[in-house]
Amino acid sequence: MSDSDSNLPEWQPSQPRKRSPLPGTGDLSRRLMDDMDPEVLEFLKTTVNSFIKWDLVIFFFENPHTTDTIDNIARYIGRDATVIKADLEDLVRAGVLDQHASGTLTVYSLTKDVQVREKIKHFVSASDDRQFRVKAIYHLIRGTR
Amino acid sequence: MERVKTGIAGLDEMLGGGFLPQAANLVEGAPGTGKSTLGMQFIYNGITQFNQPGLILTFEEFAQQYHDDAANFGWDLRALEQANKLRVIMTSPEVSYSDLGGVDGRIQAMIKEIGAQRILVDSLSHFDRLSEDPVVRRGILYGFINSLKREGLTSLLTRESNALIGELESPEEDVAFVADSYLLLRYVEIESAIRKALLVLKLRGSDHAKDIRQYEITRNGIEVQSKFEGREGIMSGSPRRMADSFVEAFVRR
Numbered sequence: 001m002s003d004s005d006s007n008l009p010e011w012q013p014s015q016p017r018k019r020s021p022l023p024g025t026g027d028l029s030r031r032l033m034d035d036m037d038p039e040v041l042e043f044l045k046t047t048v049n050s051f052i053k054w055d056l057v058i059f060f061f062e063n064p065h066t067t068d069t070i071d072n073i074a075r076y077i078g079r080d081a082t083v084i085k086a087d088l089e090d091l092v093r094a095g096v097l098d099q100h101a102s103g104t105l106t107v108y109s110l111t112k113d114v115q116v117r118e119k120i121k122h123f124v125s126a127s128d129d130r131q132f133r134v135k136a137i138y139h140l141i142r143g144t145r
Numbered sequence: 146m147e148r149v150k151t152g153i154a155g156l157d158e159m160l161g162g163g164f165l166p167q168a169a170n171l172v173e174g175a176p177g178t179g180k181s182t183l184g185m186q187f188i189y190n191g192i193t194q195f196n197q198p199g200l201i202l203t204f205e206e207f208a209q210q211y212h213d214d215a216a217n218f219g220w221d222l223r224a225l226e227q228a229n230k231l232r233v234i235m236t237s238p239e240v241s242y243s244d245l246g247g248v249d250g251r252i253q254a255m256i257k258e259i260g261a262q263r264i265l266v267d268s269l270s271h272f273d274r275l276s277e278d279p280v281v282r283r284g285i286l287y288g289f290i291n292s293l294k295r296e297g298l299t300s301l302l303t304r305e306s307n308a309l310i311g312e313l314e315s316p317e318e319d320v321a322f323v324a325d326s327y328l329l330l331r332y333v334e335i336e337s338a339i340r341k342a343l344l345v346l347k348l349r350g351s352d353h354a355k356d357i358r359q360y361e362i363t364r365n366g367i368e369v370q371s372k373f374e375g376r377e378g379i380m381s382g383s384p385r386r387m388a389d390s391f392v393e394a395f396v397r398r
Binding site for chain 1: 207208209232233234235236237239240243244246247250251252255
């Protein structure tokens with residue numbers, strides 16, 4: 001250790017920081033979400049709760065008749081198949097996508113459930129608004145921590 | 146036999162009235178020659194002029210891209226989809242081959258759902274990646290094309306050509322043999338300007354125009370015009386005036 005280093009105070013991993021709200025701000029996240037459409041907020045919290053799922057939902061909304069393998073879907077959204085696998089399967093479990101066999105292939109397509117399609121439409125329509133996107137991105141980033 | 150009209154005036158005339166029903170029709174050309182436009186026009190005109198619903202099977206462009214491209218020509222594909230007259234399906238060659246080859250496939254279901262009679266497959270070049278073996282590839286294409294025929298579809302299959310201008314490539318044997326008709330779109334250089342040329346190379350079981358026609362991509366889509374008069378060597382990409390050829394052949398000897 002050099003002399004100059006020895007002069008530094010010993011660094012210790014800090015204790016987990018307390019995320020106390022800044023004076024006067026309250027819970028920013030809650031305040032941001034408060035004015036969101038509850039149905040869209042619920043869809044965001046429970047279904048589109050990652051950036052990859054967001055990409056996938058937008059892709060299938062814009063290409064509702066797509067039926068394809070995980071490798072090709074990954075290519076369409078510019079990601080790697082291994083990266084999207086878990087999220088794609090989550091969307092199947094959530095009823096957003098259907099998974100079915102085509103010969104030896106496993107293919108995915110958008111659900112035909114009208115109610116789920118309406119929720120997707122509602123979500124995509126809301127996400128056209130910049131304010132909504134900012135809030136939703138903040139929510140997703142918080143969720144990844 | 147009643148023909149399946151493209152609705153493109155000059156082209157139907159070249160085809161002796163249109164494509165044959167349930168035939169597989171190959172359109173080959175370099176990038177920008179208008180293969181997809183011709184295909185979209187075939188589908189759009191089929192729905193709006195002849196009440197024949199259609200499918201667009203795309204292996205590359207997103208559905209939204211088709212909607213946008215078509216809108217430039219005043220064709221509202223979105224409205225046709227909402228009216229259940231059209232489906233734009235983004236998928237891959239392996240999935241479409243498997244889907245149509247099996248039973249109860251999603252694509253098969255969509256064909257039945259809208260009563261599709263026409264299909265644009267854009268583009269067949271993507272089947273190349275399924276096998277490097279030309280014999281295997283030809284088998285796959287043969288099976289795929291027959292599945293389209295089985296479903297009662299008259300198909301327009303696009304294929305990319307690498308040659309922009311210049312010597313004619315030898316045709317892609319695997320597809321050209323399997324297809325019922327073969328249309329070639331080419332760039333031609335005439336007096337320092339690029340023009341476009343269309344030729345019907347093959348139309349199985351029917352006579353067709355043998356001349357090479359000029360065409361343009363206008364705000365209304367493809368418009369086939371007159372044939373190239375007084376020139377030869379059109380498909381070489383650099384045609385000469387016939388008078389020059391005459392001088393070369395006889396006077397300079």
